[in-house]
Amino acid sequence: MSATLQLSQVLALAGKEFRDRFRNRWVLAVALVFTVFSLMITYFGAAVQGQIGPRSIELTIASLVSLVIYLIPLIALLLGFDAIVGERERGSLDLLLALPITRLELLLGKFLGLAGALTLSTVTGFALVAVLLFQQFSYAGLYHYLGFVVSSVLLGLAFLSLAMLLSVLARDRTRASGLAIALWFALVLVFDLLLLGLLVASGGELGGDAFAYLLLLNPADIFRILNIFSLDDVRRLYGLASIVPPALGQAWLMGGAMLVWIVGPLALASWRFKP
Template sequence: MRLDWQWRPTLAVAGKEFRDRVRNRWVVAVAVVFAAFALLIAYFGGAQGGEVGFRGIAVTVASLTSLAIYLVPLIALLLGFDAIVGERERGTLDLMLSMPLTRAEILVGKYLGLAGALSLATLGGFGAALLPLLGRLDGAGVRMYLGFVGSTALLGLAFLSLAVLISTLARERARASGAAIATWFGFVLVFDLALLGVLVATAGRGASAWAPYVLLLNPADVFRVLNLYGNDALRGAFGLGTLLPQHWNDPILLCGAMLAWILAPLGLALWRFR
């Protein structure tokens, strides 16, 4: 096994992983699900209130953000939890390590292949849903929707990094799947409930000094702030205006936090796999 790093074998591993996902129609299935949910929410999101039809891009993005927080992390975790441990259980990992491939090339290649498939499904699905809405949107509306689609792709990549980290830590595929589900519950459900409990218990005293930094510990919350805090109406509706300082609507800061959530777990996974 070589000790140096080369991009050509890395891309070869990535290409195989990506082609496997496309060949089994995983990308198409997820893209269709995303597009269908986006269109249904855009046109029928207000049906429970007796309203049917497109109600505006801000309301649509808010509804899609709530949906994506639950759906995208789950899909990303299920996609990547067996990236390494699955190869180990099937006995193919030893075969790959016997080839002129370094451990870094294998792990990064598998991550890039899975990331390409997940990003294609996300961008293709939610992007396709934009086409029927174009006639109803102005330039600002299109930018808002594209910002949502791009941040959704970042959210998926962050949880895919966590899935690959789980896959390198787990010794069995069953344990990896359980850890992936526990990670989804922890970040998507338990984290916000715990934060809400602390805010209620302290009556929100001094929350603006520490709560914004606590939100950075959860990529799902970074995604939520990134999509909801930039709009005045949504900021007030979701109570973010009283919790977060004004400078927290900087997309560069929030995108940087999302990139950190992508790179940090992947770096830990690479260290563990080596």
């Protein structure tokens, strides 16, 4: 009975968080951004080659992967960086904890509510492109595209989990927002450049499997491998065939690594979120 009541409290908090994001039109705004950008990439990605519209499902997904890697982590971090520290600054955290609810339930409730809003906006934003790809490529095209959408959701949840950890660790919203932007720069822009620099500086000694497994330290790279490795033409285009060993390109392994990035930061946040 106690476990049921705890679950009901988590779901109640999640529902409130989700409704708040829905009422302030956050879900609609993000879905609109995804829809506009994904349609532009799908239709005009090949304009420089004199063609309008999707040429192939592989190249469409490759173009959308670049969009997702830059946009979704940033949106997820901005969505969750003040989830806890914002309540603390407003003075409402003590009021919430005065209720018969544990800190873990509060943390999970907020995460699930924000995750629901992020998932809904992501899926809705990519839905129109799915319709267009189905008309163009039938079910064969949708198979890879739906996998892309699911992995995009997982990427967003991984960075949302990191944002929750930052929100627990930061002393105020200003520091939390600064840490969120710094983390986005570090994982999305700087990480791969550092790995490439290490590879060049070592004269290629870091190549092979050792270099490939370093990519697991970044959820953005896991997302890239998860979507591109199964597409032969795009894999050769990105050069992943010579960097990533086949064993690391398995969808279940990359999906498991992404789940670690979702659960791990949340577990650390729970451990740090003490009285």
